[in-house]
Amino acid sequence: MFIKIRRDTLIILLLAFILILCGRLITYVAFASSDEINDGIPISGIIIKGNDIVPVDTIRYNVMQAGFRDGSVIYGDILKTSKREVSLQDAIRSAQEFATRSTVPGTSVEPISTADVQVDKNTGVVTVTVIEDFSSVELKNKTSGGTG
Amino acid sequence: MNLKIFKVSIVILFVFLLTMSSVAATCNIIVITDPSGKDPNGAAAGSMSFADNMFQSTFMMSKVNHFAVLSGGSGSSDTRLDSVIEAVASLSNNASAASAASIASNYQGARLITGGPSIGAAVGGSFDAYVITVNDASHEIKVTPYSSGVATLQPGEKGAIIHLRNTNGNPLYGTADSVRKDTAMNIGKMIRDGYPATTILSEAMGQVANQSGEKYGGGGVNLVSGISTDDMFTPKEMNETGYPMDEEYSKVCDDCGWAMGYPAAEAHDKCPVCGANIKTVYAFEALGDALTVSSNAVSVSAYGSDKPGLAETTTEVVEAAVAKYGYDSSAIANSINRAINNGLLMGVDHVEPKDINVKQGSKAVGVYYNALPGDRSSPSWDLPIDGNILNILGSIQTAVGIILILLVVFRSRLLKSFQNR
Numbered sequence: 001m002f003i004k005i006r007r008d009t010l011i012i013l014l015l016a017f018i019l020i021l022c023g024r025l026i027t028y029v030a031f032a033s034s035d036e037i038n039d040g041i042p043i044s045g046i047i048i049k050g051n052d053i054v055p056v057d058t059i060r061y062n063v064m065q066a067g068f069r070d071g072s073v074i075y076g077d078i079l080k081t082s083k084r085e086v087s088l089q090d091a092i093r094s095a096q097e098f099a100t101r102s103t104v105p106g107t108s109v110e111p112i113s114t115a116d117v118q119v120d121k122n123t124g125v126v127t128v129t130v131i132e133d134f135s136s137v138e139l140k141n142k143t144s145g146g147t148g
Numbered sequence: 149m150n151l152k153i154f155k156v157s158i159v160i161l162f163v164f165l166l167t168m169s170s171v172a173a174t175c176n177i178i179v180i181t182d183p184s185g186k187d188p189n190g191a192a193a194g195s196m197s198f199a200d201n202m203f204q205s206t207f208m209m210s211k212v213n214h215f216a217v218l219s220g221g222s223g224s225s226d227t228r229l230d231s232v233i234e235a236v237a238s239l240s241n242n243a244s245a246a247s248a249a250s251i252a253s254n255y256q257g258a259r260l261i262t263g264g265p266s267i268g269a270a271v272g273g274s275f276d277a278y279v280i281t282v283n284d285a286s287h288e289i290k291v292t293p294y295s296s297g298v299a300t301l302q303p304g305e306k307g308a309i310i311h312l313r314n315t316n317g318n319p320l321y322g323t324a325d326s327v328r329k330d331t332a333m334n335i336g337k338m339i340r341d342g343y344p345a346t347t348i349l350s351e352a353m354g355q356v357a358n359q360s361g362e363k364y365g366g367g368g369v370n371l372v373s374g375i376s377t378d379d380m381f382t383p384k385e386m387n388e389t390g391y392p393m394d395e396e397y398s399k400v401c402d403d404c405g406w407a408m409g410y411p412a413a414e415a416h417d418k419c420p421v422c423g424a425n426i427k428t429v430y431a432f433e434a435l436g437d438a439l440t441v442s443s444n445a446v447s448v449s450a451y452g453s454d455k456p457g458l459a460e461t462t463t464e465v466v467e468a469a470v471a472k473y474g475y476d477s478s479a480i481a482n483s484i485n486r487a488i489n490n491g492l493l494m495g496v497d498h499v500e501p502k503d504i505n506v507k508q509g510s511k512a513v514g515v516y517y518n519a520l521p522g523d524r525s526s527p528s529w530d531l532p533i534d535g536n537i538l539n540i541l542g543s544i545q546t547a548v549g550i551i552l553i554l555l556v557v558f559r560s561r562l563l564k565s566f567q568n569r
Contacts, residue, residue: 009556016552023545026538033528034535044519045454052212053236055378070454106203106382107229111236123518125452134237 040073040080044124052132054111059102059128063117066095068126074119092117099128111137174199174206174220174315175362176261177352178269179308179335179345180301185214185372188441189344191265193218194353194368196381198315201225202366202390203382205232211374215239215264217248220311221274223257231255231273235262245270246300253298261309264371268303271311275299276324278332281307282339289336291329308335308348312356320361327360346370350436357394357432365390365431370439373447377438381431397434399426445511446470452517455495462493466513477504480513494525 046063048056067081068091074080079091099115113133119126174197182190193216195206209216217239219232235248245267252260252273261277263269271277271294279299281290284306292299301307312328314321331352338348349368357363365381367390381391391397400407401419406426408416419426429437448463465487466480473479478501487493497518505514520527531538555562 009559012552012556016549016556019549019552020546021549023542023547023549026542026545028542029529029531030535030538030542032526033531033533033538039521042519042521045452045517047451052210053208055376104205104208105379106201107205109205109229109233111233123452125519134233134240137233137237 040075041121041124043068043070043072043074043126046126046128048128048130050130050132051112053134054102054104054130054132058105059099059112059130062098062102063095063126063128066098067091068095068117068119074121074124088119092119095126095128099130102130109137174202174259174311174313175353175356175360176218176220176259176271176311177308177335177349177356178216178218178261178263178301179339179348179352180263180265180269181306181339181343181345181348182372183265183268183304183306185265187344188373189346189370189439191263191371192345192349192368192439193261193263193371194349194366194435195220196353196357196362196366196390196393197364198318198362198389199364200387200389201383202364204367204376204378205229207367207369207376208232208236209369209371209374209376210236210240213240213264214371214374215245215262215267216369216371218261219252219259221252221257221259223255227255228258231258231260235260239264239267244268245303246272246298249273249300250298259311261311263301263309266303268305269301269307269309270298271300271309272298275311276313276328277309277311278328279307279309280332280336280339281305282336287340289333289340291332291336293329306339308332308339310335310352312360312362314360315362318361320359323360324362327356330359331355344440346439346441347436349439350432353393353435354430354432357392363392363394365393365435368435368439370441373441375439375441377435380438381435391431393431393435395431396428397431398429400429401426447510447512449512449514450517451514453496453519455519458493458496458517461487462515465492466515470513475506475508475513477501477506480504480506480515484515488527491526495520497527 046060048059051059067079067086072079072081077088079086079088095117096115100112101110102112103110111132111134112130113136114131116129174195176195178193180191195218206219217232217235219228221228231252234251239248245262248262249260249270249272252258257274259273259275261271276295277299279292279294279301301309310328310332312324314324335348335352367377367381369376383390396410398407398409399413399416401424403424404422406419406421446467448466450459450462465483469480469483481499481501481504485498488498497520503516
């Protein structure tokens with residue numbers, strides 16, 4: 001032995017170790033059993049309804065650009081994203097606008113005429129309902145030629 | 149007189165050359181093997197070409213109304229797009245396949261193939277197509293060539309339409325006529341022999357890609373189940389070609405399920421996991437695999453959380469539960485809760501039977517999750533003691549432990565100071 005340690009010292013050290021360990025364990029159990037939320041509601045997912053030809057991923061990507069993405073948190077009426085803080089109403093309005101800008105992949109066709117965005121403030125679920133209308137699509141005539 | 153004939157022949161040659169140069173692109177195929185719409189693989193369609201820019205707009209599909217619009221032709225991309233949109237709009241308003249396909253003739257050089265399991269199929273505009281019909285009772289295959297007007301496959305009939313032309317610059321230029329005929333015959337035989345439409349589409353696209361060189365995706369759709377190959381084979385950038393459908397796409401190990409895509413897969417000859425022989429999957433086979441739905445498959449949707457991997461694991465768990473207990477929402481909820489307790493599913497709260505939406509008729513199961521707040525990975529424990537009390541208790545214990553260590557470290561000095569008093 002390098003250091004002379006009396007046996008009772010060792011026992012007390014062991015006791016202290018066990019005490020700290022149990023203390024940390026109980027703190028963890030306290031965390032695991034509490035379901036209080038004190039740091040806002042995170043955006044948990046986007047549900048998209050009503051789309052037909054426009055893929056879900058395109059609409060989801062556009063709605064995420066408005067701030068409703070993983071890592072964004074709702075504090076009351078404020079949406080805090082990784083980039084900035086905006087009011088929830090503004091974010092919903094821009095999400096609706098961005099959703100209507102969704103295109104058919106590989107084209108500039110924007111068939112979504114109206115989009116409705118609902119945010120559940122308790123669960124963080126964003127529900128996007130869109131209406132596709134191909135009869136009202138307007139195409140800007142570009143003069144580029146090409147074959148397909 | 150001779151001069152006149154010469155002039156006429158010159159004019160004819162000129163017109164011929166003109167039409168040649170405007171001939172472009174695209175192989176379009178639509179196959180319907182089950183007009184009743186019951187077989188999940190009963191109708192499929194696909195497009196590919198030697199040319200650039202075969203984006204998803206060349207094989208559009210409506211998942212709700214079960215129709216597809218394939219397009220191509222030599223017009224500008226804008227006119228083609230215009231015709232596609234008009235066709236989609238009219239099909240959404242219950243127009244017939246033939247009337248939707250005839251829209252193409254209003255646009256310079258455009259071609260449309262429209263169809264669905266219940267509405268039949270039709271091709272219109274500028275095309276060179278074969279219409280294949282198979283009589284259910286007599287097993288008679290009829291293959292008819294069309295190149296103008298509107299050619300239709302009547303609603304309720306088993307059959308297919310294939311359009312194929314060669315693109316300028318294709319090294320296999322001039323093969324289109326014979327390949328179109330061969331492929332049409334093969335499609336007819338496969339329909340007669342009872343293969344599902346998705347398999348037939350994949351084989352036909354493989355044959356066309358191999359023999360006529362119109363091989364760049366493009367992609368395909370399964371009209372009954374609403375599955376598209378999306379961007380599996382389409383070009384990554386404007387003015388590029390897509391994935392060649394006759395080349396290797398991935399390598400798969402049948403024993404353990406290992407798989408890797410090209411070009412990385414080229415380095416592997418044996419399965420790196422279990423050492424078994426691996427199978428090379430060509431792009432047209434990958435298209436068939438992606439579109440084909442196996443009859444006992446369950447379509448599972450997970451809502452409420454976008455956590456990575458959640459949807460995939462949920463699908464596995466639900467498939468296992470359905471195979472074991474059938475379409476029972478409480479049994480499925482039990483299985484999911486067990487998976488959550490095991491740590492298989494992370495970041496979501498326990499589900500109740502009411503959160504499971506079961507549609508036995510369409511073999512679909514929807515699971516509505518509640519995501520857990522913050523960075524939690526598993527649901528909170530249900531303990532009889534309040535969390536705050538435990539928190540205080542734990543902190544006190546930790547503090548006492550640290551004080552004890554301090555006491556031991558300074559033991560001799562403390563004892564001495566007590567003795568000195």
